[in-house]
Amino acid sequence: MPVVRLLPHPEAEDLIGLTREIAAKELLPRVNEAERKAEFPRDVFTVLGRAGLLSLPYPEEYGGGGQPFEVYLPVLEEIGAAWASVGVGVSVHSLSCFPMFTYGTVEQRERWLPDMLSGELLGAYCLSEPHAGSDPGAIRTKAVRDGDAYVLNGAKAWTTHGGQADFYTVMARTSDDGSRGISCFHVPADTPGLAFDVPEDKMGLTGSTTSTVRLEDVRVPADHRIGAEGQGLAIALAGLDAGRLGIAAVATGLAQAALDTAVAYAKEREAFGKAIIDHQGLAFLLADMAAAVGSARATYTEAARLKDAGRPYGPQASIAKLIATDNAMRVTTDAVQVLGGAGYTRDFPVERFMREAKVMQIFEGTNQIQRLVISRTLAR
Numbered sequence: 110m111p112v113v114r115l116l117p118h119p120e121a122e123d124l125i126g127l128t129r130e131i132a133a134k135e136l137l138p139r140v141n142e143a144e145r146k147a148e149f150p151r152d153v154f155t156v157l158g159r160a161g162l163l164s165l166p167y168p169e170e171y172g173g174g175g176q177p178f179e180v181y182l183p184v185l186e187e188i189g190a191a192w193a194s195v196g197v198g199v200s201v202h203s204l205s206c207f208p209m210f211t212y213g214t215v216e217q218r219e220r221w222l223p224d225m226l227s228g229e230l231l232g233a234y235c236l237s238e239p240h241a242g243s244d245p246g247a248i249r250t251k252a253v254r255d256g257d258a259y260v261l262n263g264a265k266a267w268t269t270h271g272g273q274a275d276f277y278t279v280m281a282r283t284s285d286d287g288s289r290g291i292s293c294f295h296v297p298a299d300t301p302g303l304a305f306d307v308p309e310d311k312m313g314l315t316g317s318t319t320s321t322v323r324l325e326d327v328r329v330p331a332d333h334r335i336g337a338e339g340q341g342l343a344i345a346l347a348g349l350d351a352g353r354l355g356i357a358a359v360a361t362g363l364a365q366a367a368l369d370t371a372v373a374y375a376k377e378r379e380a381f382g383k384a385i386i387d388h389q390g391l392a393f394l395l396a397d398m399a400a401a402v403g404s405a406r407a408t409y410t411e412a413a414r415l416k417d418a419g420r421p422y423g424p425q426a427s428i429a430k431l432i433a434t435d436n437a438m439r440v441t442t443d444a445v446q447v448l449g450g451a452g453y454t455r456d457f458p459v460e461r462f463m464r465e466a467k468v469m470q471i472f473e474g475t476n477q478i479q480r481l482v483i484s485r486t487l488a489r
Contacts, residue, residue, distance in 0.1 A: 112365065114183055121180040128184050131160060132191035140192040144461060147315040149273050151231070153195055154202070158228010163199060167210055171222040178413035182358040189362030193465045194316035196362060200355030201269040205232025205278045207348040208293050212336035221295065225276070233274035235265035235322055236345050243478050245280070245345055246288040250324060252281035259294065259334065261327040267472070271320030272305035274298055279324070280341045291341035295333045302327035313464030351416070353426040353473050357409040357433035360469045364402045364437040367444035367462045371395060374448050391447065398440045405433035424486040431479040434469040441466040
């Protein structure tokens with residue numbers, strides 16, 4: 110089913126067209142083999158960066174695209190529809206740049222942002238720890254002031270681009286003052302003391318490297334701290350609101366790809382003398398899938414417009430993430446059902462889509478956490 114969007118300006122249509130061209134040329138021909146071999150496509154991010162697609166929501170003065178989220182998210186959806194691992198990677202990279210842009214000093218922005226936003230440097234976001242996933246205030250990684258530097262020790266789990274990134278945005282504890290004792294640091298990948306565990310052996314998104322990052326006496330200059338001491342958790346939570354919208358867009362793209370595959374198959378496959386799409390039972394299933402994709406797109410668009418208008422959007426970001434990822438899980442599962450036995454084989458991509466959708470209900474805050482955020486907003 111053709112995707113119909115109401116975009117805010119003609120340039121946005123051009124960006125969508127450019128994204129589809131790059132997806133057709135650089136992503137779709139490689140995705141199946143790369144996912145089967147768990148190969149990380151670092152060069153793809155360079156291509157996206159040089160095309161200006163890696164930094165769309167950031168200002169042009171720092172090398173960004175100067176685009177609103179209402180444009181950035183549909184672009185991210187297109188990338189996610191072609192290759193979910195890359196879509197997640199783009200979202201994570203944007204999240205990794207968020208603290209520097211939003212809380213960094215003028216000097217820090219001028220020093221680092223141009224290379225970060227151009228795609229020459231790829232970022233990773235280090236918040237979760239083995240014992241602190243849904244509760245980031247419980248992190249134990251420490252950053253101890255030592256003269257004109259900080260020394261970091263600890264471990265960061267579930268790090269997208271772990272061992273592949275060029276810089277790491279790290280949340281570490283600078284005091285024992287609970288949630289107010291966490292600070293944010295910019296750590297270049299070549300800093301001595303950084304080490305990486307063997308990548309996780311995941312059920313999906315295998316083209317996206319995920320590993321534990323270990324910090325062993327990692328010494329970074331004091332001017333690598335982003336924001337004030339103790340501001341780290343506030344920075345992290347603010348970034349996650351935007352990150353949740355990114356995941357919502359990628360999940361919607363994944364669901365759209367599953368729907369497109371299912372519709373194409375249902376038009377060609379015949380049973381009882383006619384295409385299976387002409388059987389009402391299956392046709393209604395496809396209609397429900399289309400409604401799920403459309404509702405996901407509408408929820409992330411509403412949240413994006415609130416963000417672009419400078420209005421509070423945290424609860425809407427949680428709603429978008431919840432709806433889009435739950436819907437993606439359902440749509441991809443139904444796509445396997447539409448294809449029947451063929452859908453259970455690797456001859457078709459829907460089994461991969463189904464595996465990829467599952468983790469989207471987990472990262473950037475589990476969907477149980479999203480429900481907690483939403484319910485607390487209602488209580489207030």
